Amino acid sequence: xxxxxVLIVDDExxxxxxxxxALEMADxxxxxxxxxxxxxxxxxxxxxxxxxxxxxxxxxxxxxxxRRLKKEETTAGIPIIMLTAKVEEDNKIRGLEVGADDxxxxxxxxxxxxxxxxxxxxxxxxxxxxxxxxxxxxxxDPSSHRVSANESSLNIGPTEYRLLQFxxxxxxxxxxxxxLLDQVWGGNVYVEERTVDVHIRRLRKALGERHDYLIQTVRxxxxxxxxxxx
Amino acid sequence: xxxxxVLIVDDExxxxxxxxxALEMADxxxxxxxxxxxxxxxxxxxxxxxxxxxxxxxxxxxxxxxRRLKKEETTAGIPIIMLTAKVEEDNKIRGLEVGADDxxxxxxxxxxxxxxxxxxxxxxxxxxxxxxxxxxxxxxDPSSHRVSANESSLNIGPTEYRLLQFxxxxxxxxxxxxxLLDQVWGGNVYVEERTVDVHIRRLRKALGERHDYLIQTVRxxxxxxxxxxx
DNA sequence: CCCCAATGTTACAAGTATGTGACAGTCCTG
DNA sequence: CAGGACTGTCACATACTTGTAACATTGGGG
Numbered sequence: 001x002x003x004x005x006v007l008i009v010d011d012e013x014x015x016x017x018x019x020x021x022a023l024e025m026a027d028x029x030x031x032x033x034x035x036x037x038x039x040x041x042x043x044x045x046x047x048x049x050x051x052x053x054x055x056x057x058x059x060x061x062x063x064x065x066x067r068r069l070k071k072e073e074t075t076a077g078i079p080i081i082m083l084t085a086k087v088e089e090d091n092k093i094r095g096l097e098v099g100a101d102d103x104x105x106x107x108x109x110x111x112x113x114x115x116x117x118x119x120x121x122x123x124x125x126x127x128x129x130x131x132x133x134x135x136x137x138x139x140x141d142p143s144s145h146r147v148s149a150n151e152s153s154l155n156i157g158p159t160e161y162r163l164l165q166f167x168x169x170x171x172x173x174x175x176x177x178x179x180l181l182d183q184v185w186g187g188n189v190y191v192e193e194r195t196v197d198v199h200i201r202r203l204r205k206a207l208g209e210r211h212d213y214l215i216q217t218v219r220x221x222x223x224x225x226x227x228x229x230x
Numbered sequence: 231x232x233x234x235x236v237l238i239v240d241d242e243x244x245x246x247x248x249x250x251x252a253l254e255m256a257d258x259x260x261x262x263x264x265x266x267x268x269x270x271x272x273x274x275x276x277x278x279x280x281x282x283x284x285x286x287x288x289x290x291x292x293x294x295x296x297r298r299l300k301k302e303e304t305t306a307g308i309p310i311i312m313l314t315a316k317v318e319e320d321n322k323i324r325g326l327e328v329g330a331d332d333x334x335x336x337x338x339x340x341x342x343x344x345x346x347x348x349x350x351x352x353x354x355x356x357x358x359x360x361x362x363x364x365x366x367x368x369x370x371d372p373s374s375h376r377v378s379a380n381e382s383s384l385n386i387g388p389t390e391y392r393l394l395q396f397x398x399x400x401x402x403x404x405x406x407x408x409x410l411l412d413q414v415w416g417g418n419v420y421v422e423e424r425t426v427d428v429h430i431r432r433l434r435k436a437l438g439e440r441h442d443y444l445i446q447t448v449r450x451x452x453x454x455x456x457x458x459x460x
Numbered sequence: 461c462c463c464c465a466a467t468g469t470t471a472c473a474a475g476t477a478t479g480t481g482a483c484a485g486t487c488c489t490g
Numbered sequence: 491c492a493g494g495a496c497t498g499t500c501a502c503a504t505a506c507t508t509g510t511a512a513c514a515t516t517g518g519g520g
Contacts, residue, residue, distance in 0.1 A: 102418075115420035119411075143332075144456065145404040145448045153460065157507055158450035195509055197467065204468095219466065219517075387496055425498055427478065434479095449477065449506070 004121060007031045007048035009039040009065070010083065011058055019052065022110030023117070036065040043075055050121055052113075053100070055084035066100055079120050083108075133168045135227055138211050140168055149211055156206045159184070159199055167215065167225035176222040196223075234351060237261045237278035239269040239295070240313065241287055249282065252340030253347070266295040273305060280351055282343075283330070285314040296330055309350050313338075331400070363398045365457055368441050370398055379441055389414070390433040397445065397455035406452040426453075 006028045010016050013034070020030040031046055033039035036057055043051070051069070053062045062082065069075040082103040101120045104113060132141040137150045140161075147154045147164060156164070162184050175183070177193040185191060200223055204212040216230045217223060236258045238246050243264070250260040261276055263269035266287055272278070283296055296312070299305040309331040331350045334343060362371040367380045370391075377384045377394060386394070392414050405413070407423040415421060430453055434442040446460045447453060 112420065115422070118408075119418065119420050143404070144402045144454060145451045146454075153458065155460070159508075161450075191509065192511095194467090194511090198469085198509075201468065201470095217467070389497075421498065422500095424478090424500090428480085428498075431479065431481095447478070 004049040005029045005031060005046060006117070007033060007039065007042055007046070007051045009033045009036070009051065009057070009062065010054040011035060011056075012054075015054075018110070019113065022113060025110075026114045028117075035059055036062075039065060040068075043069070043078070048078065050117060051078055051080045052117070053080055053082055055082055081117060081120060133165075135168060135171070135214065136211065138207070138214070140165055149208065154206050154208075156203065160203045160206060163199055163203055167223075171225050171227070174218045174221050174224045179222070233257070233259065234279040235259045235261060235276060236347070237263060237269065237272055237276070237281045239263045239266070239281065239287070240284040241265060242284075245284075248340070249343065252343060255340075256344045258347075269295060270298075273299070273308070278308065280347060281308055281310045282347070283310050283312055285312055311347060311350060363395075365398060365401075365444065366441065368437070368444065370395055379438065384436050386433065386436045389429050390436060393429055393433055397453075401455050401457070404448050404451050404454045410453070 006023055008016050008019050008023075008030060009032075010019070011034050016032045016034075020032060023030050031042050031048055033042050036059055039051075039053075042048070053066055055062045057065070066080050066082065069078065069080065079101040082100040084103060084105055102116055104116060132139055132143070134140075138147070139149075140147050142165070145161070147156060147161065163180070166180070166184050177196040180196050181189070181191060181193065200215060200217075204215055207214065213229050214225055214227065215223060216226055236253055238249050238253075238260060239262075240246050240249075241264050246262045246264075250262060253260050261272050261278055263272050269281075269283075273281070281299075285293065287295070293312075296310050299308065299310065311332045311334060312330040313334055332346055334346060362369055362373070364370075368377070369379075370377050372395065375391070377386055377391065393410070396410070396414050407426040410426050411419070411421060411423065430445060430447075434445055437444065443459055444455055444457065445453060446456055
């Protein structure tokens with residue numbers, strides 16, 4: 001569900017593996033690097049959403065890498081969690097000074113790791129920015145996640161909501177079922193194209209006679225959201 | 231009608247001016263600042279009722295400033311509306327969610343600005359004053375730290391209190407479990423997201439049938455506090 | 461006017477998200 | 491130290507969603 005990419009930097013393959021398994025179970029995509037150089041290459045190449053960085057690394061130390069990452073414009077925004085075996089308070093302070101967003105002391109439970117990773121990601125993700133869209137008495141307000149037709153709010157499922165939101169943001173244009181699957185369901189799912197029809201139907205039903213004209217069928221092509229009656 | 235003071239923080243003089251004119255027309259008093267330092271000084275000195283804060287600022291970013299303001303006791307109560315550019319919406323930006331009260335995307339119409347500003351002011355707690363919030367017979371009084379429904383006071387725990395307070399100060403907007411953990415529990419804790427559900431449940435139970443409709447579930451999204459029935 | 465392909469509709473079984481009650485650990489307070 | 495208040499998690503119950511298949515209807519070309 002998250003789809004976030006995590007880079008794990010640790011010279012101990014066993015530890016990397018342990019972490020990777022835990023994270024993959026929580027539905028994160030994992031990249032692994034054994035040293036700072038390898039890590040840096042992966043960061044540039046794959047743009048991970050967050051980095052788990054071991055304190056001790058052969059060659060360039062973890063803290064050194066963190067400092068460099070935080071200096072560079074393109075990487076400064078990537079949150080970093082430091083992993084350390086030492087319990088010294090000193091490390092904590094220096095780690096955070098360098099710009100790590102959190103630190104975890106080994107040994108740690110996979111559970112704790114995932115939870116803290118989630119917390120850091122949560123803080124690093126900017127909130128959505130949206131204004132309500134209104135068409136002929138039909139209003140969709142992203143901030144309250146509410147759809148209402150002339151005052152009274154409609155009850156529609158998540159998929160219908162996304163579908164409607166997409167349509168209202170892209171009016172007057174025909175979209176094929178395939179395009180809608182890409183845009184509304186997300187590119188890498190496999191669903192029958194006919195499924196789109198069903199959701200269109202559900203959406204129309206929810207909109208009611210007053211507004212269902214907005215969603216128009218274009219035979220042989222797809223669907224269109226238009227204020228102009230067909 | 232208002233006489234409220236608005237602080238406009240943006241490094242672009244033309245934009246400040248445009249906003250100022252619009253607001254003065256709506257009978258607000260305007261202060262202007264070009265950067266975070268100037269803004270901070272004005273906030274201390276003039277105690278504005280609300281702040282319009284540009285997301286991107288030279289030096290300290292808008293997000294940074296917002297976070298600091300929300301941390302300090304004396305300024306935490308001042309509502310903040312973030313201004314952001316459309317282009318940034320995609321993914322380039324990383325910032326901390328700091329509890330801005332609303333977001334507006336540039337470009338925006340003066341009309342929209344005034345409307346949302348009014349909305350935020352309406353539901354915001356005046357700075358420095360612990361004014362009770364009342365909704366449909368349900369009252370939360372920060373000064374006595376009490377919640378009462380139609381005269382009789384309710385017995386709720388600290389977490390439920392904070393949760394309710396947050397909701398009543400931010401009505402009509404959906405918050406994900408993640409956001410609630412940030413805002414109500416505080417950013418650095420790690421707790422299961424489902425824990426939120428449990429506290430929501432406790433809060434609803436405490437509110438009783440008379441008021442539990444105020445806390446609404448938005449399937450697939452989170453929770454919302456709204457006087458308008460789902 | 462008939463037929464076929466495209467689309468509309470309905471039903472449904474499995475999958476997910478949320479509601480709920482119970483429980484154990486913790487932190488006071490008396 | 492016992493008792494009570496509060497919290498965070500779990501396990502189970504419920505409620506809603508979702509993708510598909512199957513059947514009905516429609517529309518346009520021949």
